[in-house]
Amino acid sequence: MAEGRNPVAVASLLLPATLLFIAVLVIPLIMTVLLSFYSWGQYTGIVEDFTAENWIEVFTDPYFGEIFLRTLRISFLATLLAALFGAPEAYILKRMNPRWRGLFMLVILGPLLMSVVARTLGWALLFGGNNGVANQFLMGIGLIDAPLPFMFTETGVVIALAHVMMPFMVLSVWASLQRLDPQVENAARSLGASQFTVVRRVLLPQIMPGILSGSIIVFALSASAFATPAIIGGRRLKVASTLAYDEFLNTLDWPLGAAVAVLLLIGIVLIIVASNALVERRYAEVFR
Amino acid sequence: MSFLELSDLRKTYGNVVALENFNLSVEKGEFISLLGPSGCGKTTTLQMIAGFTEPTSGRIVLGGRDLVSMPPAKRGLGIVFQSYALFPHLTAAENVAFGLEMRGIDRASREERVREALAMVGLKGYEDRYPRRMSGGQQQRVAVARALVIRPEILLLDEPLSNLDAKMREEMQSELLSIQRRLGTTTILVTHDQQEAMALSNRVVVMSKGRIEQIATPVEAYNNPASSFVASFLGKTNTLSGEIRGGTLVVGEFRAAVSGADGPVAVTLRPEKMRFDSTGLRGTVTARVFQGNCWSYQVQTAQGEVLVLRQNDGQPLPVEGDAVFLSWSPADMGLRREGLSHG
Amino acid sequence: MKKNGFLALAFHTVFVIFMVAPILVVCVVAFTPEGFLSLPTNGLSLRWFRAIADYPEFIRAFWTSVYLGAVSSTIAVILAVPAALAFSRYAFPGKGALSAFFLSPLMIPHVVLGIAFLRFFTQGGISGTMTALIIAHVVVVFPFALRLTLSAATGMDRSIESAAISLGASNFTLFRRVTLPLILPGVISGWALSFIQSFDEVTMTVFLAAPGTETLPVRMFLYVQDNIDPLVTSVSAVVIAITMAVLIILDRLYGLDAVLSGHSDRNS
């Protein structure tokens, strides 16, 4: 398809959005980076000097290290759960009778558009102390003897996050399943492969890019998740984003909060860019 | 008993009858084509032989073994899919090796056979290429090699050449044929291209709307089509209405001695079997088109428009507006009592 | 294609229960007749739905959210349509970089956006105002609006436009009579997705909202932070019901996975 070249038209079409983004995205982000280099005192407030003390504190105080480590751990586990359950489910959906599939797509993808606060509230109700529904159910089917602590624990946050992120994983794997040639499975079977071999040798390698890009999305979103860890984790079990929130709105130490936020941003961008590059290089030959 | 026997095969999807009354015997080493327009049930038939679709009723017997109850993985058939269905994450050599691996063949002889198979389809040196980086024709060859390397009892091909351009298709046709002749593998080809079916097969199975119209050698089917459908599907045909009166066939001014009861008949004639003569069916040339090795004529007659093909062999030929007489050898025409309405 | 086996269906059942359970429990607990959190074992009651009326904060927050969502997604779509046309119709240097730039709000944690906007609006003296909220939400939902309008504009058969031009249509007529009607489904679903994103946004908005401009999710979040009682479950149940209705409409109109794919490919 021949594409037109018309600088005036392009500029006038793109100018409004570009101006908006520069004015209210780039400038605020730069201001935030600057803010992280200012100092703050209980009585002085924000002082616009230029110091690295917030950054030094974030990197040297083990309190911050622990929180960032927890953020990574929680995100990793939530991603793992989502991949372990979301990928097989996408495959099951793919093989389902289209009428049922439509219904279950709605059930599984629908939560994506539902208020995160409402969904997390649901988990809080399910976990709710020792007599939460989840514990009663698990004890009822004899899986556990004593109630498990879910509320205010990393386990609880991981489960709720996996639930919140699950649709992204299903959607991503679903998209890669859609690109498959349905005859390829038949080809493998005609060559003598069992169902298990078909999945392991033919299907899985082909949807791996989908699982990996889903994992990148889920990991990035989990690492920046706020409402879920805030509600399930409570005030004690902090992650990076709830830490930044507390520094900003409770302690009022904006520069320190800005440093935490900027570090979170840089970390996430690095992880996304690096893993995208890895995935792309690994699969460039095969799929592009 | 033949090598492969399909008896009374029938397949329905809900109310749709995709295939019925399907009976076919295939001899070992034969090259059979299933030929028919899109939607006539060719793929359904092939998929039932392969085991990906279960027949609603009927039997499929291969070398005395019942196939219907056997899972596809156990049937030992080689299949070339229309989309090729290559494993995109495996190289050409790994694709070809897959079936051998499934059969537990050791690495050394596997490598040997993969090399042989790729060489056979003219892909020496392409072992480590991924399918995405091969042309359509090359992918096609990998698919053929992958299907043949397991030494299948039958090779099944579903419109294997329809994604190739015209030149490539002809090249692949002759290669396919020479490979099949060399290996002697029993082959069933699905195609909607009559030229392809006739060029490749020992026998064609002409199908329409889920039913077999005719099973015959290409020459037989072309010269003696069993129905007007077969006649028109296997190339251009003129259908003229005539009458038999006391052992003489009368078509306009044309006369020929025939045997048969008196009454109206439909006369079918291939365009290349008609010639310009000094007597015969009278007409006027309305248009002629040069086609290189021949001229294609449209002749207006009292019977309607007639198509005539004449060799471009240097002989003088009529031009537009000329009054002509058409005649033919009675041996070249088909006579049918039915089908008058199709004229 | 082979059917799912028993094991697959068992897995599927567990999976669906997992996905539905938290949403279902909210809706069920909302009907409790008791004064405390409990499953409604002694019959159903609407008392906690009626109780919402006595908390005008929730009602006001709801309307704030509707207004904010409608205004910001409308602005986002108005900006996104010309941008999508530029991306789909013209070749220009820096195209890839610019589209990455426009999609970047998807990659930035909303906490960071909240902090950045709070600092920015405080310096600008409009912190806590509706204007500030609208500006912030336009930036956040813009990628969704752009994604869907862009895929409509790229997917459209360009020869139709060429035909209109050859018939003598001016640029403006071309846009109004041909291009816009053809990309309209994409534009509308882009608007709808933007609206839902704005309506649900809590992480960034919690930094920006002042008591008069609190959105519904912010109000719910702050409420839940203090204590969880049946009132907030009945509010959540109402929100879930509304979302469900919109969802079913979207699914009927465009197919959910098509609408959401603008959502999923955020990194590509």
Ligand SMILES: Nc1ncnc2c1ncn2[C@@H]1O[C@H](COP(=O)(O)OP(=O)(O)O)[C@@H](O)[C@H]1O
């Ligand atoms: N899975 C299916 N479900 C319903 N109808 C089908 C299915 N597969 C094929 N058919 C129908 O069966 C008939 C034969 O199809 P097919 O064998 O694919 O034809 P061909 O390969 O000759 O084009 C068609 O009418 C088609 O619509």
Ligand SMILES: [Mg+2]
């Ligand atoms: Mg077919």
